[in-house]
């Protein structure tokens with residue numbers, strides 16, 4: 461592992477272009493939001509906390525530098541249209557997305573924007589598009605973003621329980637993601653809200669992988 465890391469670092473020094481994210485994502489990492497972002501101060505602080513949590517997990521998982529920056533960028537990008545008027549978002553979206561409920565429209569809307577600007581990282585696009593519902597197709601990044609969005613320390617509910625789950629990450633990764641998914645499903649049921657079959661499918665996958 462040590463030799464591989466030394467080799468990768470050497471390649472990075474000689475060929476930094478091999479290790480760059482899309483320019484829009486690199487700009488986000490240095491605090492520059494795209495012109496189409498619609499986020500207030502509180503939302504931006506939430507995205508910063510999600511990004512910091514993802515960065516912390518990526519470091520503790522010893523992920524390579526590029527992957528770590530990719531995880532940070534996912535946290536910074538996922539809610540960039542959360543404060544936009546859903547009716548305005550619908551005007552610019554493909555017809556397939558027009559029926560998506562208002563509360564979860566921002567994820568697919570950000571993914572569409574990224575795609576239209578040339579971001580072709582499929583795993584990141586699914587992670588961002590489906591961060592509200594969860595998705596059985598999620599790779600490690602999607603699962604991490606889904607959990608970090610719920611576990612970031614700025615949220616007020618169940619602080620001690622969520623701190624415990626944060627402590628168990630990333631070592632107990634799939635079990636924590638399964639518990640987060642279950643908690644979100646339970647919360648929806650208690651509020652009398654509809655639970656998407658997509659979320660149930662994701663939960664089944666995570667329970668199976670955590671076993």
Ligand SMILES: [Fe+2]
Pocket residue numbers: 538539542566567591592
């Ligand atoms: Fe969101």
Ligand SMILES: [Fe+2]
Pocket residue numbers: 506510538539609
């Ligand atoms: Fe969020």
